[in-house]
Amino acid sequence: MTKTSPMNLKNYRPILRLLLVAGITYLIHKSFFYLLEMKEDTFFYSMETLYLLFLGMSIVVFTIVLKVKQRSFDNVGMSFLLATTVKMVFCYLILKPILRINTHDNSIEKVNFFVIFVLFLTIETVLTIRILNKKQ
Numbered sequence: 001m002t003k004t005s006p007m008n009l010k011n012y013r014p015i016l017r018l019l020l021v022a023g024i025t026y027l028i029h030k031s032f033f034y035l036l037e038m039k040e041d042t043f044f045y046s047m048e049t050l051y052l053l054f055l056g057m058s059i060v061v062f063t064i065v066l067k068v069k070q071r072s073f074d075n076v077g078m079s080f081l082l083a084t085t086v087k088m089v090f091c092y093l094i095l096k097p098i099l100r101i102n103t104h105d106n107s108i109e110k111v112n113f114f115v116i117f118v119l120f121l122t123i124e125t126v127l128t129i130r131i132l133n134k135k136q
Contacts, residue, residue: 022055
């Protein structure tokens with residue numbers, strides 16, 4: 001395999017880092033709920049479902065960013081912004097059922113959703129900054 005080969009594992013390190021960081025943060029998040037004895041039985045989406053949805057969307061964002069990087073490094077930032085904007089629309093559609101429930105009990109669920117959203121957005125942003133800071 002050559003250095004510019006799309007199958008080169010080095011090109012997909014951000015996705016591997018994303019998987020590692022997402023797994024670690026999931027374990028910390030789940031431990032936090034366990035230690036504080038917080039129940040997620042009444043949540044519209046389970047924590048696992050949210051992590052898998054956000055992880056899947058983040059993988060799609062990074063796949064797009066890495067493909068754009070291979071073709072035109074100058075467009076990486078704009079492609080990240082566009083992919084993140086589309087992701088935010090999907091996140092709103094996922095969040096909509098939670099927002100419709102107006103009980104005091106689901107405030108933890110709303111905070112949980114936003115924590116996971118911000119967590120994945122932060123991970124994506126940091127990894128994209130690393131991509132942009134690398135000189136070709």
